[in-house]
Amino acid sequence: MAVINRDLPILKKCVTQEQVVRYAEASGDHNPIHLDPNFAAKTTFGRPIAHGMLVLAFISEMLTHAYGRAWLEGGSLKVRFKAPVYIGQTVTASGALKSEVETVNSRRLIYRVTCRTQEGNEVITGEATVDLPEKEKTKA
Amino acid sequence: MRVHRVYVTALPCGSQLALQTLQETISLNRSPQAAIISADQTTLDRSDQTQLAVNISTLTVGQSLPLATFTLSREAVALYREATGDSASLYQRETALVPPTAIAALAIKHLLDSMNLPHGTIHVGQELSLQRATATDQKLVCHAQIAQSAEKRGWHFVSVSFQIHDRDETPTVSGLSSLLIPAE
Numbered sequence: 001m002a003v004i005n006r007d008l009p010i011l012k013k014c015v016t017q018e019q020v021v022r023y024a025e026a027s028g029d030h031n032p033i034h035l036d037p038n039f040a041a042k043t044t045f046g047r048p049i050a051h052g053m054l055v056l057a058f059i060s061e062m063l064t065h066a067y068g069r070a071w072l073e074g075g076s077l078k079v080r081f082k083a084p085v086y087i088g089q090t091v092t093a094s095g096a097l098k099s100e101v102e103t104v105n106s107r108r109l110i111y112r113v114t115c116r117t118q119e120g121n122e123v124i125t126g127e128a129t130v131d132l133p134e135k136e137k138t139k140a
Numbered sequence: 141m142r143v144h145r146v147y148v149t150a151l152p153c154g155s156q157l158a159l160q161t162l163q164e165t166i167s168l169n170r171s172p173q174a175a176i177i178s179a180d181q182t183t184l185d186r187s188d189q190t191q192l193a194v195n196i197s198t199l200t201v202g203q204s205l206p207l208a209t210f211t212l213s214r215e216a217v218a219l220y221r222e223a224t225g226d227s228a229s230l231y232q233r234e235t236a237l238v239p240p241t242a243i244a245a246l247a248i249k250h251l252l253d254s255m256n257l258p259h260g261t262i263h264v265g266q267e268l269s270l271q272r273a274t275a276t277d278q279k280l281v282c283h284a285q286i287a288q289s290a291e292k293r294g295w296h297f298v299s300v301s302f303q304i305h306d307r308d309e310t311p312t313v314s315g316l317s318s319l320l321i322p323a324e
Contacts, residue, residue, distance in 0.1 A: 013225055019223060019224075019225065022219070022222060022223035023223040023224065025219070025223070026216070026219045026220040026222075026223040026224075026242075027220070027223075027242075027245045027246065027249060028246070028249050029245070029249055052263050052266075053241060053244070053245045053248065053263075053266075054223075054224060056241060056266060057224040057226065057239065057241040057242075057245075058224070060239065060240060060241045061224065061225075061226045061227070061228055061239075064226075064228040064230055064231075064239070065228050065229075068228075068229075068230045069230065069234075069273060071270065072230075072237065072240055072270055072272075072273040072274075073270065073271065073272055073273050074270065074271075075240075075268075075269075075270040076267070076268060076269045076270065077266070077267065077268045078265075078266075078267045079265065079266055079267075080264065080265045081263060081264055081265065081266070
């Protein structure tokens, strides 16, 4: 029986070049901006950046930790990619409960979700919702 | 068929940094690299896909993009989870489940590959709706359409909506990808 979280369990990830290479292989996205330091050096970024969908996966993982199958079968995300994540940066994914809405067969939890770098810069911001099929006890 | 290789990055939308970066990216890629888009044997997928490049300048709202079909093997999902560092216990208990962002990432990749996007296109926003948990080795079909297309100040703002169904035509994941595309 799932418990409602006021704050989602924080997730911290250090984005390494090795991870980005693995993600490129896993996703098929071989954009050199993520993989080639020489290419990236000639752009305004100056150095390789992580895939946006890789960082978004951290938010989804955070919600999976909190709600398991309920996330996979009744979740939603709406985010903006605000800034790039550079290789070597540590990103923290977090979420805070904004509101709860009773629907016909479920309770909808609405979270504000954010990914920030260790410098505090927001790289992803947005909203996530989870539809829980039954009333749950609110965690203090 | 000559196809532009697509480079998509995520940047602050509309910022001076974004414009400067995109100009540099475009200047570095004066000669579009010819890339044959065929059945894409990615680690996640063996896809059967109708690869007809879409002309970005003629995109209209409601226009359908080429259909994409793909499957995610257990091994590919394991690699994806390793790559993202996903340690959610759900996937350890139910090892056949696929992280929804894996499905979305693959669908988006196919969509971007099918569009004749110029260098410097940036992914500025993403929406996902998760309707049903998906198992590995399940054939998935992705339908996509142009949801929004507008041009302003030398940029195309394009939103692509997609719906992914399993073989029973049950919706699994749907989404909306927002792209900022430099106008040619």
